[in-house]
Amino acid sequence: MRLTRYFLPVLKETPADAQIASHRLMLRAGMIKQSSAGIYSWLPLGYKVLKRIEDIVHEEQQRAGHIPMLMPTLQGADLWKQSGRYDAYGPEMLRITDRNDREMLYGPTNEEMITDIVGTYVTSYKALPLTLYHIQWKFRDEMRPRFGVMRGREFLMKDGYNFDLTKEDALHAYNRHLVTYLRSYERMGLQAIPMRADSGPIGGDYTHEFLVLAETGESEVFYDSEITDLSFGAREIDYDDKAQCQAVLEEFTSRYARTDETHDEAVFAEIPEARRRVARGIEVGQIFYFGTEYSEKMGAFVQNEDGARVPLHMGSHGIGVSRLLGAIIEASHDDKGIIWPEGVTPFHAGIVNLRQGDAATDSACDGLYNALIAAGLEPLYDDRDERAGGKFATMDLIGLPWRITVGPRGLANGMVELTSRRTGESQEMSPEAAVQRLAHIYADR
Ligand SMILES: Nc1ncnc2c1ncn2[C@@H]1O[C@H](COP(=O)(O)OP(=O)(O)OP(=O)(O)O)[C@@H](O)[C@H]1O
Numbered sequence: 001m002r003l004t005r006y007f008l009p010v011l012k013e014t015p016a017d018a019q020i021a022s023h024r025l026m027l028r029a030g031m032i033k034q035s036s037a038g039i040y041s042w043l044p045l046g047y048k049v050l051k052r053i054e055d056i057v058h059e060e061q062q063r064a065g066h067i068p069m070l071m072p073t074l075q076g077a078d079l080w081k082q083s084g085r086y087d088a089y090g091p092e093m094l095r096i097t098d099r100n101d102r103e104m105l106y107g108p109t110n111e112e113m114i115t116d117i118v119g120t121y122v123t124s125y126k127a128l129p130l131t132l133y134h135i136q137w138k139f140r141d142e143m144r145p146r147f148g149v150m151r152g153r154e155f156l157m158k159d160g161y162n163f164d165l166t167k168e169d170a171l172h173a174y175n176r177h178l179v180t181y182l183r184s185y186e187r188m189g190l191q192a193i194p195m196r197a198d199s200g201p202i203g204g205d206y207t208h209e210f211l212v213l214a215e216t217g218e219s220e221v222f223y224d225s226e227i228t229d230l231s232f233g234a235r236e237i238d239y240d241d242k243a244q245c246q247a248v249l250e251e252f253t254s255r256y257a258r259t260d261e262t263h264d265e266a267v268f269a270e271i272p273e274a275r276r277r278v279a280r281g282i283e284v285g286q287i288f289y290f291g292t293e294y295s296e297k298m299g300a301f302v303q304n305e306d307g308a309r310v311p312l313h314m315g316s317h318g319i320g321v322s323r324l325l326g327a328i329i330e331a332s333h334d335d336k337g338i339i340w341p342e343g344v345t346p347f348h349a350g351i352v353n354l355r356q357g358d359a360a361t362d363s364a365c366d367g368l369y370n371a372l373i374a375a376g377l378e379p380l381y382d383d384r385d386e387r388a389g390g391k392f393a394t395m396d397l398i399g400l401p402w403r404i405t406v407g408p409r410g411l412a413n414g415m416v417e418l419t420s421r422r423t424g425e426s427q428e429m430s431p432e433a434a435v436q437r438l439a440h441i442y443a444d445r
């Protein structure tokens with residue numbers, strides 16, 4: 001993409017109403033525009049990152065054998081009356097009446113609908129195990145939408161639902177989700193810590209929230225500092241291997257890590273004092289096993305091996321896809337702007353032309369641009385007729401991890417400059433070497 005042909009409405013001033021860095025930076029970098037409270041348009045740059053995050057989520061879900069589909073945003077009220085949640089959900093649910101006076105709602109989540117679908121078509125244990133998911137917009141009429149996309153009213157969520165014959169199988173699905181979530185967040189450059197969470201009115205012991213540590217997080221968290229040393233890394237995993245998935249769960253959840261809702265001072269006090277941490281975190285996901293509650297209410301039963309009719313064991317598992325943009329920026333920015341992790345960056349590298357209009361510099365930039373594309377990368381070329389300082393400021397603000405600077409002085413020696421946004425370090429090299437270096441950096445992403 002060439003900047004002169006792109007749509008990147010960056011703001012010079014800091015928006016006054018944005019309280020936290022990620023919200024300010026997303027507005028300044030022209031990623032989002034508020035449409036009404038808690039509802040945003042995703043401008044091209046923001047949309048690109050949103051898609052990158054979605055892609056990672058899709059890949060990691062499908063790697064584990066989970067099946068993508070798509071359910072509507074608008075739902076009929078009937079299913080929710082059947083589950084008893086139509087009234088229970090309260091004012092957070094946006095209720096709509098159609099022209100025939102039918103009660104509808106903008107879905108805040110999809111347990112009812114997916115259970116109805118599976119209940120309709122799945123009749124035998126032979127179709128199990130089954131995990132279906134979608135990435136779809138949700139609406140919750142939050143009391144206090146704030147912090148930009150972090151607590152929106154309309155937001156994008158991945159929600160997945162497992163259907164299993166036994167509790168044991170459903171807990172394997174739970175563990176599988178834990179593994180996929182660890183992998184997904186790490187690919188996004190994040191450390192998200194699974195913390196024991198409150199299961200709320202549905203009950204059950206099996207729920208973890210994934211929290212990204214950040215001062216601006218809305219949840220208070222308590223944890224053993226040893227937990228931040230853990231990382232999933234590049235290890236191979238067989239998602240059908242129950243023991244392997246269970247071992248990952250144990251590795252990542254055996255140390256103390258809880259949100260304020262489940263925090264227990266007495267248990268926390270047993271950790272050596274030097275390792276006790278009290279901090280704040282952003283919830284970027286939650287996994288949940290809840291048994292047969294919905295399947296019984298919504299009629300999702302199958303015949304088991306003995307021919308008996310039994311309710312399915314279920315769990316639901318969410319990732320806050322749109323909230324993740326805010327969380328990533330909170331975790332990765334400086335006073336100049338965003339610093340995208342390579343895994344989610346909207347463009348792989350920026351090209352800054354220091355003397356636009358100079359034939360040799362322009363042609364070197366074009367050559368680089370084409371070479372990067374040929375190497376499978378997406379460059380953003382700042383080809384505006386603008387001072388170097390302004391170009392650097394834009395690149396720093398929008399946070400591309402790598403910048404190639406091309407100017408007549410370097411070109412005289414056949415050199416361009418490759419700069420890391422994160423460290424600020426620059427290195428002179430030939431254009432070919434710069435392309436090669438970037439291809440290598442992005443090879444496994
Ligand atoms: N209003 C919102 N705006 C953006 N993302 C949200 C919002 N509410 C929930 N999410 C994201 O969707 C994920 C799954 O939804 P879940 O039902 O667990 O949310 P929740 O526990 O009600 O969230 P919260 O406690 O933050 O209100 C959450 O972990 C979070 O990342």
Ligand SMILES: [Mg+2]
Binds near residue numbers: 286
């Ligand atoms: Mg939650």
